[in-house]
Amino acid sequence: LTLLEGRHLVAEAIRTHQRLETVFVTAAGPPLPVSDHWIEIVEVTGPVMERLAGTVSPPGPVAVMKIPEAAPPTTHPTVVLCAVADPGNAGTLIRTAAAFGYHVVFAEGSVDPWSPKVLRAGAGGHFHTAISVIDRDPIAQLDAADLTSIALVSHGGAVLAAPVEGVPAVLVGSEAHGLSTAMVEAAGHRVTIVTKPVTESLNAAVAGAIAMHRYATR
């Protein structure tokens, strides 16, 4: 189970028929959209809502949601998060993936995709894409799904502008260290987003977004 916090997320979960168990509301809170599926609604006081919610202030709502079953990667454009630890970046990558029609794989010790902070940054993107979690050897599973793995590296890769054959799996590394050497070497392609030499690197969510946009099918 996980916790959805705030009217936008809870309303989007209801609209897309997520499996909600309980929705906690306050008397002062905004009305929720009418729904045709069964949800338990519990009214609580402001102080109780304050204890329930970690990322938003009262008046709520907060909903308990069953996390969807994760499926392995398929032959579909995909972004792969490798040790992405920042919930804001992870959520933004999910939001962007949903916007550009990508699936999402969480690999190599990334943050939990269903934690409340990631859900909040995802802004409903979680409900519009497929999210998998892979514990080991993601490249082998991407290869098995017939995906073309593309490692984003801050220096030394091919320029992003060049086209890549096949269905892309864009690999995004951690903020602090980028992708591991093993991942970079195992990937089918190494690609660099050209920046001014003064800069160390782009934000992980920004780099992933620019690459997803480049390889998106329209």
Place this chain on the structure above:
Amino acid sequence: LTLLEGRHLVAEAIRTHQRLETVFVTAAGPPLPVSDHWIEIVEVTGPVMERLAGTVSPPGPVAVMKIPEAAPPTTHPTVVLCAVADPGNAGTLIRTAAAFGYHVVFAEGSVDPWSPKVLRAGAGGHFHTAISVIDRDPIAQLDAADLTSIALVSHGGAVLAAPVEGVPAVLVGSEAHGLSTAMVEAAGHRVTIVTKPVTESLNAAVAGAIAMHRYATR
């Protein structure tokens, strides 16, 4: 004056010769790079550092920096933040602007570009670009600088792929409401990053980054 927090920011400020007045360190903190310009260094205890720093935990360092003079926009690629209130988005846009060689304009009630949270998300980008603050009528000032203003709109604009003549000024609106109608109408161009119809919009920092990358001169 503003406050730089954490070793990365303070070291980058020293390296790029920002006007630091005082650097607060703890005995347990990391060593700072040697500098050839005068800076007062004050050693404080852990609890004092905890009171000084808002965005990082001890062991520090924290530095007091003189905010550089803001200059009006010039004929140079520019990103314009219009009512961007989230410090993380504002900082990420500055970081991305620095990476792609853009100047930055804060307009229409955006967050303070020099607040500690924006500096932290900027990851040193503040020291590698020019940042202006415009209180009123930004389009007139962009026009005066002979910039081609490009309003990013979630629907109905020209597809981003099309080239635009002149030196670009990319206008990014607020997370909640996008650009104001007045700004959209006053801009020279209206451009949309095509997404799947399920999605409301991209994150503001992501949209700005994709547009800056598209119009960057390389």
